[in-house]
Amino acid sequence: MSLETEIAALTAVNNKLVDTVNGKMAAINAAVAAAISAAPEMYRTFFVDPVVGSDTEGQGSAASPFKTIQKAINATPLGGRCDATLLKDFSLSTHISLNGRKLALRGELNAGRKLILNEFMFEGETLPRMGSFWHSDGSTLDISNLTVSFPASSPGDLSAYYCLSFGSGTSAPIFHQLRFYNCTLELRGTFRGRIFGPNTGLYGLQMSSTVLPSGLAGLILPGVVAGTKSETIPHLITNLSSL
Incomplete structure (x- = not known):
C-alpha cells in the first residue's frame, strides 16, 4: 500500500x-x-387583587391577577422566591403558609396599600390567632411599601401563635427572617400579640425606612420585655438597638 x-x-x-x-x-x-x-423558573413575579382577582382563572399578571397571596406562593416552585404585589388593600384573617418559599410582599411605591391583619379562630382551638405568615424549611418574609395594620386584641388569653410571623413543627426554619422596608406599622387599638412567634432558634429582623411604634415595644419576641438591648439577646440579629 x-x-x-x-x-x-x-x-x-x-x-x-x-x-x-x-x-x-x-x-x-x-x-x-x-x-x-x-x-421550573425559581423566581416568580405575581400580582394579587382581592377584589377582582381569581385563583382559578387568574394568571397572576397585572391584567389577570390572583385573588390571594397563598395562590401566588403555591404557584412558586418549592425553594423559589415569590414576588407578590398587592394591587388593593388586603385583609388577612388566616395563616399564609410559605412552605419553603421566600416571599417578597409589596405594594406599588406610593400607592398607599395596606396589609390588614385580623383575628380569627384556628380550627379546633379556643384561643384567637391573627392573620400571619407560617414559615417552614428555608422560607423568608420581606414586606415593603405597605402599611401593616395590627388588630386591637381581644381580652383574655391569646394563642401563642397570635403573631405576624411564626414557625411550627419539625419544618420550622432554623433561622427565622423578617424584613420591613419603607413600611408603616399601624395599631388599630391595644395590640397584645407579637411580631415573631415561638419555636425558632435564631431570629433575624431588619427595619429599613420603617419606624417601630412605641405600642409594639416589648412585642417583638416572646419573653423579651420592652427596652431590652438587642445586643443582649444572643438568638437575635437585628439593626434595632432595643426592643
Whole structure:
C-alpha cells in the first residue's frame, strides 16, 4: 500500500471520528437545552387583587391577577422566591403558609396599600390567632411599601401563635427572617400579640425606612420585655438597638 493510500485511509478514519464526536456533542447539547427548558423558573413575579382577582382563572399578571397571596406562593416552585404585589388593600384573617418559599410582599411605591391583619379562630382551638405568615424549611418574609395594620386584641388569653410571623413543627426554619422596608406599622387599638412567634432558634429582623411604634415595644419576641438591648439577646440579629 502506497503512502498516499495510507494517508487517505487515515484521513477517512479521522473524518469519521470527527463526525461521530460532533454528532454526540450535538445530542448532548440538545439534551442539556431540553433539561434547562424543562426546569421550573425559581423566581416568580405575581400580582394579587382581592377584589377582582381569581385563583382559578387568574394568571397572576397585572391584567389577570390572583385573588390571594397563598395562590401566588403555591404557584412558586418549592425553594423559589415569590414576588407578590398587592394591587388593593388586603385583609388577612388566616395563616399564609410559605412552605419553603421566600416571599417578597409589596405594594406599588406610593400607592398607599395596606396589609390588614385580623383575628380569627384556628380550627379546633379556643384561643384567637391573627392573620400571619407560617414559615417552614428555608422560607423568608420581606414586606415593603405597605402599611401593616395590627388588630386591637381581644381580652383574655391569646394563642401563642397570635403573631405576624411564626414557625411550627419539625419544618420550622432554623433561622427565622423578617424584613420591613419603607413600611408603616399601624395599631388599630391595644395590640397584645407579637411580631415573631415561638419555636425558632435564631431570629433575624431588619427595619429599613420603617419606624417601630412605641405600642409594639416589648412585642417583638416572646419573653423579651420592652427596652431590652438587642445586643443582649444572643438568638437575635437585628439593626434595632432595643426592643
